[in-house]
Amino acid sequence: MRRRLAVVVLAAAVAAGVPGCSGGSGAEVVTVLGSWTGDEQAAFQRVLDGFTRETGIPTRYQGTRAQNQVLRGDLQQGTPPDVAVLSNPAELAGYAKSGDLKPLDDVLGAEAAQAYSSQWLKLQQLGRGALYAVVVKADLKSIVWYSPSTFTGPEPATWEALLTTSRQLAASGQPPWCLGMGAPPNSGFPGTDWIEDILLHRAGPRVYNAWAAGTLPWTDQAVREAWQSWGELVLAPGAVRGGSTAALLTSFADAGRAMFTPPPGCVWEHLGSFAIGGYGAFPGPPVPDRDFRFFPFPGAGAGGPSEVSADLAAMFHDTPAARRLMVYLAGEAGQRIWPSGGTTFSVHRRLVGPDVYRSDVARRIATTLAQGTDPCFDASDLMPSAMSSAFYQAVLEYLAHPDRLGTLLDELERVRRGIDPEQWLDLPC
CATH class of the missing domain: 3.40.190.10 (Periplasmic binding protein-like II)
Structure with missing residues (x-):
């Protein structure tokens, strides 16, 4: 009517x-x-x-x-x-x-x-x-892509299993991670997705919500550990194709291309479901189910929380x-x-x-x-623009200078404190 x-x-x-x-x-x-x-x-x-x-x-x-x-x-x-x-x-x-x-x-x-x-x-x-x-x-963001012809399992279901398998791949001479940070004007966002996923699934939705809503300091130990966990995974020798310098210079849209080259240049990519469209533009093109699949980010499967954007x-x-x-x-x-x-x-x-x-x-x-x-909605998309912009930049600086993490978190905390509390959006999972 x-x-x-x-x-x-x-x-x-x-x-x-x-x-x-x-x-x-x-x-x-x-x-x-x-x-x-x-x-x-x-x-x-x-x-x-x-x-x-x-x-x-x-x-x-x-x-x-x-x-x-x-x-x-x-x-x-x-x-x-x-x-x-x-x-x-x-x-x-x-x-x-x-x-x-x-x-x-x-x-x-x-x-x-x-x-x-x-x-x-x-x-x-x-x-x-x-x-x-x-x-x-x-888009669903709590996923890790792989080619079934390169990675034959088992799919890591815990953070410890993900870390162990990543180290094993690197030790064998096979870089486990495809990683690209380039995404003007929001270069660095793929790294924020990483940190958000880690914090959500290792510290839990309550901590994640408080952080996304601006009530949890960036200097909190849970936030610090999320950054350190990401660094432990992707900054290890041989973990990323070309190392962190290559990640800073590579477009996020091109990073996964190496999964499908002969021989493969990397095994996994942590990227949202929009990656399907990008993969379809690569030479071939790769076909879902046959050429690429995904497993849930550790903690997201079996009914656990998932990071999303919209x-x-x-x-x-x-x-x-x-x-x-x-x-x-x-x-x-x-x-x-x-x-x-x-x-x-x-x-x-x-x-x-x-x-x-x-x-x-x-x-x-x-x-x-x-x-x-x-x-659970993408935290950087929930944050005021000044905070999310600072977050993107901090990711880039962390990959270039991981020893500056403490300083970077202090700077992010100053940005948080300078934002009017009315600008924050409290949207629990």
Whole structure:
């Protein structure tokens, strides 16, 4: 009934010549801002095209890596996009607090509660009790990739087993880890994922949540041990292909390429589920299940907590057409389009079957994301931008100068103390 009403209201607005409606097409254009460019933009455009086919409402998408700066500028000028897609819930929570975001409870209604698990609903509420965002796509980060032709098991299920097997591979002359830190403007983020996963699974969700929410000092022993554990694994002689210097100079998108070369240059890669799309672009290309698989990060399997990330769509301009787009992005039809290639993942609980995901690898990831009971959101994406930027930089400096860890943690703690407590987002697992 709500969707029919939206159509009626939209039609009336067009007929009346309401400002903002396109005179050429006869329908209001929905403007969308996102960070996706290139192939990702083309994939998201297919979602928007599906919306236009269903509703007749045209869209105009702007993709830019400077998304946050563009959005802030648009808001200051009073010309925000109708919808924006961000990966940082803390940024969105700030916009909700300032009144720039429009609540979605009366837009999405009870359908959202049926489509998403309670933890994903909590994320979409941005810690404020009302629904403010829709997860457009998500990634599972607590995984380690490998080629079954190179690594024949057993898959390490504990940190001790992971460390032992890593040392054995290095001793045999086979670098265990593919590692690349390059990701402008966020170079260093693959290292933050490492430290987050280690802290989550070695110190537990309670400690992880306190750290992500800004109430646990960076100088806390649990945080320090997470950095040291990562260093013990990847800074050991022979652990990383080319050593830490090569890791600093290698793009995260290229690091895993060495898994598939003859002979393989590395055995494992700790990278989120988005890696599937990157692997598919390598020569060959490698095929999931046959050429690459994954095992859960030690502690994440058998129902344990998993680190996740997501891109969230939010409404900045409340129009009938924008409401229709939010309904579409949250619904089964819109959520089905992008994952159809098996490289992007929905958290919609009804979209986990073989009709959506063609490989066992993709279905396992989709099931964990949509039905997992303990998703813990990427800590650096929950942190205020000043904190996450400092975190990225500290990772790079640690790989170059591991003896400076104490100084780096002191500097990160000074950044934390300098941030207004109101800027932090408390979103427990």
